[in-house]
Amino acid sequence: MKRSRPLRRKPKRPEPKRQEPDAIDLRSTDDDPVVQGILTAISQKRLKPGAKLGEDKLAKAFGTTRIHIRQALSHLASRKVVMQIPNRGAFVYRPSWEEAKDILAARRVIETATVSAAIDRLDKAGRAELKAHMELEARHDRNDRWASLSLTAEFHVLVAKLAGNRVLLEMSRELMLRTSLAIATFEQPGEPDCLPDAHPDIGALILARDKASAIDAMRHHIEEMEQRIRPKEGADEVDELTAIFREIDARGRAGG
Amino acid sequence: MKRSRPLRRKPKRPEPKRQEPDAIDLRSTDDDPVVQGILTAISQKRLKPGAKLGEDKLAKAFGTTRIHIRQALSHLASRKVVMQIPNRGAFVYRPSWEEAKDILAARRVIETATVSAAIDRLDKAGRAELKAHMELEARHDRNDRWASLSLTAEFHVLVAKLAGNRVLLEMSRELMLRTSLAIATFEQPGEPDCLPDAHPDIGALILARDKASAIDAMRHHIEEMEQRIRPKEGADEVDELTAIFREIDARGRAGG
DNA sequence: AATCAATAAATTGGCGCCAATTTTTGGCGC
DNA sequence: GCGCCAAAAATTGGCGCCAATTTATTGATT
Numbered sequence: 001m002k003r004s005r006p007l008r009r010k011p012k013r014p015e016p017k018r019q020e021p022d023a024i025d026l027r028s029t030d031d032d033p034v035v036q037g038i039l040t041a042i043s044q045k046r047l048k049p050g051a052k053l054g055e056d057k058l059a060k061a062f063g064t065t066r067i068h069i070r071q072a073l074s075h076l077a078s079r080k081v082v083m084q085i086p087n088r089g090a091f092v093y094r095p096s097w098e099e100a101k102d103i104l105a106a107r108r109v110i111e112t113a114t115v116s117a118a119i120d121r122l123d124k125a126g127r128a129e130l131k132a133h134m135e136l137e138a139r140h141d142r143n144d145r146w147a148s149l150s151l152t153a154e155f156h157v158l159v160a161k162l163a164g165n166r167v168l169l170e171m172s173r174e175l176m177l178r179t180s181l182a183i184a185t186f187e188q189p190g191e192p193d194c195l196p197d198a199h200p201d202i203g204a205l206i207l208a209r210d211k212a213s214a215i216d217a218m219r220h221h222i223e224e225m226e227q228r229i230r231p232k233e234g235a236d237e238v239d240e241l242t243a244i245f246r247e248i249d250a251r252g253r254a255g256g
Numbered sequence: 257m258k259r260s261r262p263l264r265r266k267p268k269r270p271e272p273k274r275q276e277p278d279a280i281d282l283r284s285t286d287d288d289p290v291v292q293g294i295l296t297a298i299s300q301k302r303l304k305p306g307a308k309l310g311e312d313k314l315a316k317a318f319g320t321t322r323i324h325i326r327q328a329l330s331h332l333a334s335r336k337v338v339m340q341i342p343n344r345g346a347f348v349y350r351p352s353w354e355e356a357k358d359i360l361a362a363r364r365v366i367e368t369a370t371v372s373a374a375i376d377r378l379d380k381a382g383r384a385e386l387k388a389h390m391e392l393e394a395r396h397d398r399n400d401r402w403a404s405l406s407l408t409a410e411f412h413v414l415v416a417k418l419a420g421n422r423v424l425l426e427m428s429r430e431l432m433l434r435t436s437l438a439i440a441t442f443e444q445p446g447e448p449d450c451l452p453d454a455h456p457d458i459g460a461l462i463l464a465r466d467k468a469s470a471i472d473a474m475r476h477h478i479e480e481m482e483q484r485i486r487p488k489e490g491a492d493e494v495d496e497l498t499a500i501f502r503e504i505d506a507r508g509r510a511g512g
Numbered sequence: 513a514a515t516c517a518a519t520a521a522a523t524t525g526g527c528g529c530c531a532a533t534t535t536t537t538g539g540c541g542c
Numbered sequence: 543g544c545g546c547c548a549a550a551a552a553t554t555g556g557c558g559c560c561a562a563t564t565t566a567t568t569g570a571t572t
Contacts, residue, residue, distance in 0.1 A: 055554070067526060070554095071330060078334035087533045087554060102423040109424065113365040167358040167434075168365065171427060178423075311524070323556060326524095343524060343563045 034062050034072035042081065042092060042180060043153060044146050049094035049185045053082065081177055093181055097231040100182035104226045107175045108219055110168060111156065115202070115218045117163035119211045126162045127207060133158050134203045137196065152194040153180075159206070159218075179225065186229035195224060290318050290328035298337065298348060298436060299409060300402050305350035305441045309338065337433055349437055353487040356438035360482045363431045364475055366424060367412065371458070371474045374418035375467045382418045383463060389414050390459045393452065401446075408450040409436075415462070415474075435481065442485035451480060 038058075041047040058069045073090040076082035083093045095103065118126070137151050153176055160172035176193070183193050198221040205214035294314075297303040314325045329346040332338035339349045351359065374382070393407050409432055416428040432449070439449050454477040461470035 054552095056552090065527070066554095074327060074330055075334050078331050089534095089554065099422065102421045105421055106423040106427065109369040110365065165358045165361055166355065167362040167431075171362065175423075310522095312522090321557070322524095345524065345564095 032068075032072055032075070034058070034064065034068055035075055037062060038072065038076060039081065039177065043177060044149055045180065045184055047092050049092050049181050051092045053090040053092065055089070079174060079177075081181070093178075094185055095178065095182050097186065100186055100229055101226070103175055103178045103182050104222060104229075107172075107179065108222045108226075110171055110175065111159070111218050111222060112215045114160045114163035114165070114168055114172060115206065115214050116211055117165065117168075118159050119206055119209050119214060121164050122162065122206065122209065129158060130162065130203055130207060134200060137199055148196070149192055152192055152196050152199065155194070155199045155203070159202075162206075182229060183225065186232055193225065194221070198224070288324075288328055288331070290314070290320065290324055291331055293318060294328065294332060295337065295433065299433060300405055301436065301440055301446050303348050305348050305437050307348045309346040309348065311345070335430060335433075337437070349434075350441055351434065351438050353442065356442055356485055357482070359431055359434045359438050360478060360485075363428075363435065364478045364482075366427055366431065367415070367478060368471045368475050370416045370419035370421070370424055370428060371462065371470050372467055373420065373424075374415050375462055375465050375470060377420050378418065378462065378465065385414065386418065386459055386463060390456060393455055404452070405448055408448055408452050408455065411450070411455045411459070415458075418462075439481065439485060442488055449481065450477070454480070 038047070038053070047053075053073060055066050055069045055073070058073075059066045062069070073082055073084065077084045077090065081093050082090050084090045122130075133155060137155065140147055140151055142148060156172060156176055157169070160169040163169070179193055183191060198217065202214060202217045202221060205217055208214075294303065294309070303309075309329060311322050311325045311329070314329075315322045318325070329338055329340065333340045333346065337349050338346050340346045378386075389411060393411065396403055396407055398404060412428060412432055413425070416425040419425070435449055439447060454473065458470060458473045458477060461473055464470075
């Protein structure tokens with residue numbers, strides 16, 4: 001009985017579901033705007049290692065509630081992009097010197113493999129994508145720091161994509177993000193991760209299917225990054241954290 | 257004034273901090289008992305891919321509250337060990353066929369590299385550890401299924417440890433866990449991940465510092481795993497999910 | 513009898529409140 | 543002035559409650 005249509009629910013809003021293939025950076029496949037926002041800020045070096053990520057401030061900044069922030073921070077902590085300390089809060093991850101070295105060594109392993117696989121699988125579409133990206137990188141405005149940072153990162157992502165292995169692609173993304181943190185920690189902050197001059201060479205070698213040379217070039221490119229980081233004396237020292245946090249706090253939120 | 261000692265705090269209990277070097281499996285460095293419990297259950301194949309992980313049930317099982325469970329599940333979802341579907345709950349991750357192939361291909365890349373690095377860095381302590389493990393694996397009780405599963409996994413972890421790169425070690429752990437899920441999904445459930453006969457050969461070659469042969473042996477060992485999985489027809493089909501979940505639910509929780 | 517719709521039950525998602533801890537601030541003595 | 547101690551303020555952690563959605567059950571219709 002009772003066909004009275006009890007209208008028991010709300011009209012069920014149409015589900016925003018942002019799926020835009022938007023900006024260029026190395027965030028992963030997750031579509032949480034808070035996670036994406038923080039990842040973008042980190043990859044653009046607008047958030048420095050050690051920066052405090054207060055829950056209330058983030059909640060206000062993103063116009064959401066503290067619960068979403070907690071979830072996002074927890075997720076980023078699992079990915080070693082954020083460090084959570086009980087009762088003290090979340091901070092942008094600051095890799096140790098040992099970890100920084102290990103991250104780049106891991107990239108050497110994985111990215112030489114992706115270069116190799118990319119050459120094996122290279123097809124017409126892949127060639128086109130690679131050429132398009134190389135032109136973009138050749139012509140881009142070098143004064144636009146953020147565009148430069150995104151473009152150079154995107155090159156490595158593209159190579160990993162061409163390799164056709166999603167797991168290795170995710171690992172590459174992960175390692176690139178952590179490389180950003182490593183370089184920001186042990187080099188001058190604000191510096192780009194890659195010296196961009198290497199990319200055209202590597203790209204050309206991939207297009208030429210010269211596998212051995214391409215692998216060597218990629219290895220060399222990463223070894224250059226490894227040589228650029230130096231253990232800052234006292235950088236890992238305890239309680240130097242607080243000094244940094246104070247500096248961060250002084251200039252307010254990192255929104256610019 | 258007022259030196260009245262307001263006894264403002266509790267006596268501050270001595271911090272349990274479980275640090276036991278206990279059981280043998282491939283869970284990572286996190287020390288949350290819920291996370292460890294679920295990871296152990298999965299690596300021991302007591303939780304099958306697709307099994308529902310209800311929050312209330314887990315909370316009761318672990319004697320904790322729903323919040324801790326949510327955090328643990330969220331963390332495991334970040335690591336692709338658990339799949340969370342909005343408003344439906346958490347399930348043991350079930351990799352697609354493509355993903356299963358990619359996981360094993362990634363292992364080929366990473367573990368050949370760790371074998372190589374392990375040989376380069378092999379020292380007295382490392383030799384001793386490796387020998388000890390090989391004896392353990394030779395003498396172990398093959399009737400004890402859980403011990404077997406743990407031991408064979410531990411071999412790969414040990415090699416990654418000897419390589420001396422923590423990042424690659426974590427990635428290896430990650431991939432081994434996901435390999436468990438891949439094999440459980442696309443082979444008979446309950447089967448071990450590794451055919452254990454290969455381990456003595458690889459170990460001997462590492463001890464002999466025969467790098468080329470050791471790498472080949474490891475690659476071959478992983479390729480064997482790759483050949484053991486076969487795409488189950490209809491396993492990736494859409495909406496066959498619901499059928500699986502229903503089946504899972506029908507037989508109650510997967511603990512017993 | 514099978515199919516479909518509507519109610520009931522179970523489960524997840526999320527907000528608010530409060531306790532516990534940390535960090536800052538204020539004040540006294542050396 | 544410098545350092546130590548205590549209270550205040552700010553922040554995180556966690557539990558309970560309720561709304562929203564999904565899943566199961568019941569009942570009616572063809």
